[in-house]
Amino acid sequence: MGNALGRDRGRGTGDNNSVQAATTVEAVEPGTATTGEVSEAEAKRAGSLRAGVRGPQTRFDAWLGRPMASFHLIIAVAGLLTALGLIMVLSASGVRSYGDDGSAWIIFGKQVLWTIIGLIGGYSSLWMSIRFIRRIAFFSYVITIILLVLVLIPGIGNLANGSRKWFVIAGFSMQPSELAKIAFVIWGAHLLAARRMERASLREMLIPLVPAAVIALGLIVAQPDLGQTVSLGIILLALLWYAGLPLRVFITSLLAVFIAGAILAMSAGYRSERVRSWMNPEADPQDTGYQARQAKFALAHGGIFGDGLGQGVAKWNYLPNAHNDFIFAIIGEELGLVGALGLLGLFGLFAYTGMRIARRSADPFLRLLTATTTMWVLGQAFINIGYVIGVLPVTGLQLPFISAGGTSAAAILFMIGIMANAARHEPEAVAALRAGRDDKVNQLLRLPLPVPYLPPRVETFRDRKQVRPQPGKASVGRKPARKAPREPDRPLRPAFPRVADRLEHRSGQYRAGQLRAGQRYTPRVRVFEGQRYG
Template identity: 35%
Template sequence: MTKKPKKAKKPFDYPILLTVIILVAFGTIMVFSASFYYAQMRWGDKYYFFKRQCLWAVVGFLAMAFTANLDYWRLKKFSKLLLMLSIALLVAVLFVGVERNNAKRWLNIGGLSVQPSEIAKFALVLFLADSMSQRKDKMKYFFKGVVPYLLVTGILFGLIMMQPNMSTAGSLVLLVMVMLFVAGARLWHLGFLVAAGAAGAAVLIRAAEYRMDRWIAFWDPWKDPLETGYQIIQSLYSLGAGGLFGMGLGESRQKYLYIPYPETDFIFAIIGEELGFVGCTLLITLFVALIWRGLRIAITAPDLFGCLLAAGIISMIGIQSVINIAVVTASMPPTGLPLPFISFGGSSLAIFMASIGVLLNISKYAKAS
């Protein structure tokens, strides 16, 4: 069992805190810029998305303040409970979830729209960190060490795929792979899982027509420019129009109902159009700085639980950021993953900020690097 770390030796990692504040503030501004036209057309209120994003940002800051001041090892006692709760919510969304674009991914709770898969990601990270830190001697064995976590991941993966939501399910698998590596799983075990995962992904893509269409559109979007290739083409138009310095904040043309989901999945394209290559580079630099500081905390964590928890949290953010930007730049097939801290999305923003709070708490106990 992991020993409780001694009293905190230093304050929070302020560079991470400052970076997140900048990202959230910038994201809120960009949500308004990207959404005001559609919000006015759809709801008669150009501040519709902006007000909701501000509300969730406040919720997120409160959650971050709470978790930053909660000793991280106390979360161990809630790991199994939170995992079971997330499974229950994933089951519930299949029956009473809100359907949007032929997918059930949201629950209405107290007038708020919550995405259970976002809760499931953090719950899985916490559970794996707790369990792996207690079973570290077994992690080099495939059946005794790796397989039990594949079974748990498989349950979440299956429930998320039933929504359907392959992008989130896939990011979950990548997240688990990172945590298995950090926990000490053998490289040839991970190599086998990568090969098996690639084969499984190919089967899942071919099993659904819309996924196959997206795959084909990724390789040749101009083959069907008005349907399957439309998102990719419009995204590239946005990025190309921005040039080096952009058209100016609020001056995007693509957000006028040309590019789909400008405030969520494709907000990075609007950033590129309005702020140009320079703006995109600065944003990516912030994410790189955040990931680097997070990895530094994981490396200097006082115990294995803290190391795994920090690594899982920063990997959760890093994987999703890379996938979102890769999709917008046509570097991988279209998915439905938002850009952390930037895209419109209430539960996603709140969960990411609460996770950062945990990371900040771990940083208080980190050993000198």
Template identity: 40%
Template structure:
């Protein structure tokens, strides 16, 4: 007899979206590209690039400072690890500042803008007071803080301009005032020129160039029109040309571009020996600590020209690694500035990225003989506590901004165990069974983005 059960009609499912083009499975390059692209698009990519890149640059910088400064310390009748110990102490203090800045909310960052600006201006004025300011290599931009420690207030002026300028532009954007050129320029440009004037009184044109780059970066992010941007740029270039023309020292540095010989009066000694150090490094270098140029041939081997010693001891592989770390740090900063909806975060992240990137380009360009020697250190890498402390605080700002991204905040919360639930699981383990950790791995199946 035929069965009384009737077959159910097949379920009509919605047609699936046709899959996108897939790379063939037998193409290893295609698979590697796909995986790299997925990893690059994850919410925590910028966070890890900033944190990991900055720590790696700082750690490698400590190693190179120790290697490059030993001979200089011995020539000054100091212990071979003298400069390394000072740099290590500054790195520890800078790490604490970076940690503090990374945990601060944006409101507290904005609240610190005016105190840091006023403090920087006050210290830069003190530099010019006789008996307080200290001249180093012809530039009076230092203050003695006791013993062997000195402070360069102009380094903190960079951080002050970033925070104060970002807060100013953010408040004006909230009030929709940036469409008027006078609100775009005033008081941002006058305050920036005041800082530049205080720095140039001491003769430090390298730091003034970095401050000018930060100003242009803020104006660019604020959407300054081309005519307005070009006008400020023309004024800055004109002032720069005048300052260079009126200084024989700066003209001599400009004349050393592309030099291959020290010259009859050794005016290009530093620039040429920097090229010698890079050229003798080869592919993998002569070995850590085996540099010949640091034996009195290359001035400022552990400060402005530490990149040349890196090329001599670690070779092309070492210098490319440093460049890759700075490129990753710059990309991460641009990504943080481009993905946020908070105007203060956008301006501050863009200002910090401009600061670090411009300073790295100027330093490395001078070592390579492509730019005049400006006397600026390589960020996070060269010797100098006054430069390291504000830079690491600025890195902490970028880390805080990267953490504040909604997708990154969610991913971080899912990765971290919640200790309150952990205790509850321990108390109720006899009833509820084995305790469960509220981690990203545990909840991986509940997410659709694939972020880990």
């Protein structure tokens, strides 16, 4: 982890130095010039090469090397995706909204309202301190578990389309499983980051995290909701991977998730019908395979440049859920292959920005949280686009930022606010903002100054222990210190106390064993292999 962080801290200056070094090297063929002599033609060619390389590449690298570049990138990408989603929801939902409510603006109006709620939540998360976010993580997860239990009670949870997974209040539906995903990713990142610093055992890593995930997964399966089950499974796997657990643990968890997903897919009638229709789409094209078949027709009808925004025909009751699960088919029909590839490019830019924030953050909690959130969004997008184009079975997962879904839109925007908060806590950004070099976006949002990351006492002592010279090795240019005579009545004490001996009991997080009199100390085996961020 330390090597990866060091490489990333030097990336901004290292890239610029490498570009400048590359531009100052003059190509001299062997035998055509002596030492210190270059022909005039070769000098002109080298000068043109320097001018070409020093132009846009250096300016782009300089822009990426700015302290607030990650903050600006995440806000810009999220804003573009949200704006595109609102436009496509307006285009795809008009027919359905008019048929259900007598107005073509109802679904779009609800989506705008939930987007405003998400923007307020994202702005609030920008104001939250990292310590406060970690402090309320476990309590928030307990609250969402209670909501998942309440939604299963008839009369409290609303039953629609065979699933009891919504609260309906004053005509607005709220899905508690989306809130559970937010709480789980924050609490899971907090738990793993804290125990990683303490070098806890593998059992202490998995026992609180995996059972808590199983409880949430079981409640979501009982609704039933296969899509949210898969989404929460993606978050769990991303936490295990980016926390740096051994590869065998991750592979075992991955196989367990696949086996559980296969069992769930074949257990219920509607889920098994989706799998069979995916394996043989032409077996029942007018029933179970109708939706996937119409999505392919819409994509094929769009061609390269599409039929034009608002000019698609699939949304005229040919493609069910055109504004929600299958909105990518409407994008392909109205904006064509160019629009679909543009959307994929935006998701690719989002992936780059999220992993950039994770690599450049000094706080292990923020690194794990931003990397897992990035994988959560990308995993949902991959599955949604996959079943629209026919390479995956239909799961009902929404396309993040794009699909019409109130709670999903608000949840994603809240997590974008936390990612932007993490971008403001990069070491370079903290130094720039606290030095008074504020930018226009921070002035417009009136955000407080970020607090520099201070490692805990355990991590500080461990780093100090690693950098101090070993006993018996004299420093260069200095005489070795003379050893003091050992008193015979005092036992020999180690030069540096062990980290495990200095750890205090922490309720719910770390259980340090008490050494009995005369018992030999056995050091813990380090569980983590280092966090993985690219």
